[in-house]
Amino acid sequence: MPSVPPSCPEESASGLGDPRRRDQRAGIDWREDGVPVSTRFDDPYFSIADGLAETRHVFLDGNGLPGRFAPGFHIAELGFGTGLNLLAALIAWRGAGVKGPLRFTSFEAFPMSAEAMDRALSAFPEARAVADPLIAAWAQGARRIETDGLIAEIVEGDARETLPHWQGRADAWFLDGFSPAKNPELWSPELMAEVARHTAPGGTAATYTAAGFVRRGLAEAGFEVTRQPGFGRKRHMSVARLP
Numbered sequence: 001m002p003s004v005p006p007s008c009p010e011e012s013a014s015g016l017g018d019p020r021r022r023d024q025r026a027g028i029d030w031r032e033d034g035v036p037v038s039t040r041f042d043d044p045y046f047s048i049a050d051g052l053a054e055t056r057h058v059f060l061d062g063n064g065l066p067g068r069f070a071p072g073f074h075i076a077e078l079g080f081g082t083g084l085n086l087l088a089a090l091i092a093w094r095g096a097g098v099k100g101p102l103r104f105t106s107f108e109a110f111p112m113s114a115e116a117m118d119r120a121l122s123a124f125p126e127a128r129a130v131a132d133p134l135i136a137a138w139a140q141g142a143r144r145i146e147t148d149g150l151i152a153e154i155v156e157g158d159a160r161e162t163l164p165h166w167q168g169r170a171d172a173w174f175l176d177g178f179s180p181a182k183n184p185e186l187w188s189p190e191l192m193a194e195v196a197r198h199t200a201p202g203g204t205a206a207t208y209t210a211a212g213f214v215r216r217g218l219a220e221a222g223f224e225v226t227r228q229p230g231f232g233r234k235r236h237m238s239v240a241r242l243p
Contacts, residue, residue, distance in 0.1 A: 026111060027039035028112060034120075036116065036120045040110065041182045045082050045120060046082065051124065052126065052127055055085050057230075057237075058206055058230075059085055059206050063206045069092075069093060069098045071098060073093075074103040074168060074169070074170050074171050075089055075102065075171065075173070076106070076107075076173050077104070077176060078106075078173070078174070079174075079175075079177040079186065080111065081108070081112070082120040086106065087127040087134070088127060089174075090130060091127070091130060093149055093150070103151050105152070105155065107157075107159040107163055109157060114135050117138060158185075160191055163198065168198065170198060170203060171200050172203060172204050172205070173195055173204070173206070174206065175187075176207065180214055187209075187213070188217065189216070191217075196242060197221075199242045202243070204239065204241050204242070205223065206238070206240070207238050208230065208237050209237070210230070210237055214238065218238070223241060223242055225238060225239070226239055226240075227239075
């Protein structure tokens with residue numbers, strides 16, 4: 001996520017004690033219920049109710065998945081976080097029985113440590129059961145990860161700088177930055193235009209937010225945008241389709 005505060009508390013075993021790395025690593029506080037909360041944005045990484053169910057409702061159902069899966073399908077994402085969205089997509093891909101690997105590209109400015117990722121994913125046994133290759137590769141510093149049915153690349157850095165240089169186009173986007181009120185840079189009209197530029201014809205995007213300026217930004221970028229029922233206590237979410 002692009003916003004950078006003046007300082008960031010340490011996260012054990014993540015290297016945040018080194019001031020040279022504080023601006024590149026995720027700062028996390030852990031709630032008693034086990035939910036990780038970003039100290040940069042004062043926002044949880046996933047739903048307190050059920051993060052995996054939210055991912056499926058917002059990002060899979062919102063993009064018409066797994067029904068749209070086809071060989072070579074490519075998902076892109078703003079905000080990698082814990083990797084939960086990737087794992088939910090991988091579970092759905094394997095369940096759909098599509099030939100070849102799912103391609104997944106995610107853009108993340110402040111990656112968390114492998115230890116924190118492991119701890120966060122432990123809240124979701126179904127996702128954690130398929131997470132070992134991801135966590136092991138992440139711990140070794142790999143950002144291109146290939147495992148059964150998956151080719152994933154996590155692009156580190158400010159998406160406003162990295163996405164314009166990306167050569168790919170996605171069939172579906174998971175727009176999963178922190179709250180637009182707290183992390184507006186990741187929802188700017190300019191970045192939504194880049195999302196559209198990197199979307200295949202007929203491609204889609206989905207997000208948990210129904211903030212007006214996000215919906216307008218997507219519409220101005222060329223998407224057809226609609227509101228749908230949100231997850232849990234959230235009344236609405238947004239889905240978008242590129243003609």
